[in-house]
Amino acid sequence: xxxxxxxxxxxxxxxxxxxxxxxxxxxxxxxxxxxxxxxxxxxxxxxxxxxxxxxxxxxxxxxxxxxxxxxxxxxxxxxxxxxxxxxxxxxxxxxxxxxxxxxxxxxxxxxxxxxxxxxxxxxxxxxxxxxxxxxxxxxxxxxxxxxxxxxxxxxxxxxxxxxxxxxxxxxxxxxxxxxxxxxxxxxxxxxxxxxxxxxxxxxxxxxxxxxxxxxxxxxxxxxxxxxxxxxxxxxxxxxxxxxxxxxxxxxxxxxxxxxxxxxxxxxxxxxxxxxxxxxxxxxxxxxxxxxxxxxxxxxxxxxxxxxxxxxxxxxxxxxxxxxxxxxxxxxxxxxxxxxxxxxxxxxxxxxxxxxxxxxxxxxxxxxxxxxxxxxxx
Numbered sequence: 001x002x003x004x005x006x007x008x009x010x011x012x013x014x015x016x017x018x019x020x021x022x023x024x025x026x027x028x029x030x031x032x033x034x035x036x037x038x039x040x041x042x043x044x045x046x047x048x049x050x051x052x053x054x055x056x057x058x059x060x061x062x063x064x065x066x067x068x069x070x071x072x073x074x075x076x077x078x079x080x081x082x083x084x085x086x087x088x089x090x091x092x093x094x095x096x097x098x099x100x101x102x103x104x105x106x107x108x109x110x111x112x113x114x115x116x117x118x119x120x121x122x123x124x125x126x127x128x129x130x131x132x133x134x135x136x137x138x139x140x141x142x143x144x145x146x147x148x149x150x151x152x153x154x155x156x157x158x159x160x161x162x163x164x165x166x167x168x169x170x171x172x173x174x175x176x177x178x179x180x181x182x183x184x185x186x187x188x189x190x191x192x193x194x195x196x197x198x199x200x201x202x203x204x205x206x207x208x209x210x211x212x213x214x215x216x217x218x219x220x221x222x223x224x225x226x227x228x229x230x231x232x233x234x235x236x237x238x239x240x241x242x243x244x245x246x247x248x249x250x251x252x253x254x255x256x257x258x259x260x261x262x263x264x265x266x267x268x269x270x271x272x273x274x275x276x277x278x279x280x281x282x283x284x285x286x287x288x289x290x291x292x293x294x295x296x297x298x299x300x301x302x303x304x305x306x307x308x309x310x311x312x313x314x315x316x317x318x319x320x321x322x323x324x325x326x327x328x329x330x331x332x333x334x335x336x337x338x339x340x341x342x343x344x345x346x347x348x349x350x351x352x353x354x355x356x357x358x359x360x361x362x363x364x365x366x367x368x369x370x371x372x373x374x375x376x377x
Contacts, residue, residue, distance in 0.1 A: 005047065006105040137281075173212065270284065314372050316368060
């Protein structure tokens with residue numbers, strides 16, 4: 001039955017095994033596993049989601065809790081069950097009896113004795129974390145990079161905030177979009193009748209938001225499949241005046257100076273949205289930050305070319321690294337001297353180079369950086 005939580009934990013263990021074994025995206029696996037689960041009660045489905053996402057985020061911490069009591073190689077389902085048990089016991093405070101019995105009950109009979117013995121010992125221990133990165137459950141390199149770029153205090157608060165599930169914000173048109181992204185749309189400052197280019201538009205949240213301000217929006221993305229997603233979201237939200245185009249931001253098919261406003265919401269390392277993508281912290285690699293910063297600098301130059309005199313370029317990224325934020329701003333300052341900064345937004349944003357940074361802990365949003373530059377007349 002669903003009420004004892006065994007069925008939900010069985011589904012959660014199945015999902016965790018697939019995420020780990022197939023290096024699959026957590027959100028895709030979860031949808032697939034829930035669809036085939038026979039769990040109808042929304043509370044059970046919600047529990048599975050919380051357990052799978054939480055255990056995936058906190059995998060490193062969970063492994064550290066379990067490790068002292070496991071002296072052998074274990075099967076993937078046993079490892080998943082031990083992580084899931086440790087997550088419930090020490091990271092979300094499920095009562096020990098419920099956490100252990102429901103997790104053990106979800107396992108095949110031959111493994112129950114072992115899982116029960118280990119989880120009882122985990123339940124009785126007081127966590128003694130070897131270091132901050134393990135406690136926070138991130139790779140060392142991410143903690144080290146954000147320590148250096150934000151300072152340890154702000155970095156720790158950001159990393160802790162991104163271990164909590166995001167709040168769902170639904171716009172008036174029904175589209176679900178984090179407040180940070182909604183604020184970026186507002187800060188573009190588009191007015192009725194203006195021509196706006198959104199150069200990395202998929203899945204279409206910002207483009208449809210800009211259209212709601214009355215602008216005409218050229219929404220492009222490099223992957224045709226993702227452009228289809230933009231078109232579907234335009235239809236779903238009823239947005240008027242959005243044209244979806246498959247085009248590379250580095251070679252956009254537009255004449256120079258042809259837009260009143262250009263939004264470059266650039267591809268980035270995503271270190272500001274790790275709460276939203278539970279497996280992303282284990283996927284992103286140290287070399288990605290520099291590689292993406294190089295791409296962002298080239299994209300930003302191209303984007304600047306498309307802005308008319310008196311028009312505005314807005315650069316945004318959902319990451320917190322200096323290389324992808326102030327580094328891109330420094331590059332634009334050197335290669336585009338005719339772009340002047342507009343005043344950065346106030347709290348909860350903080351000024352950051354010529355732009356502004358929104359830390360996840362400031363207002364319980366995604367982490368975001370925005371830079372707004374006006375081309376001289």
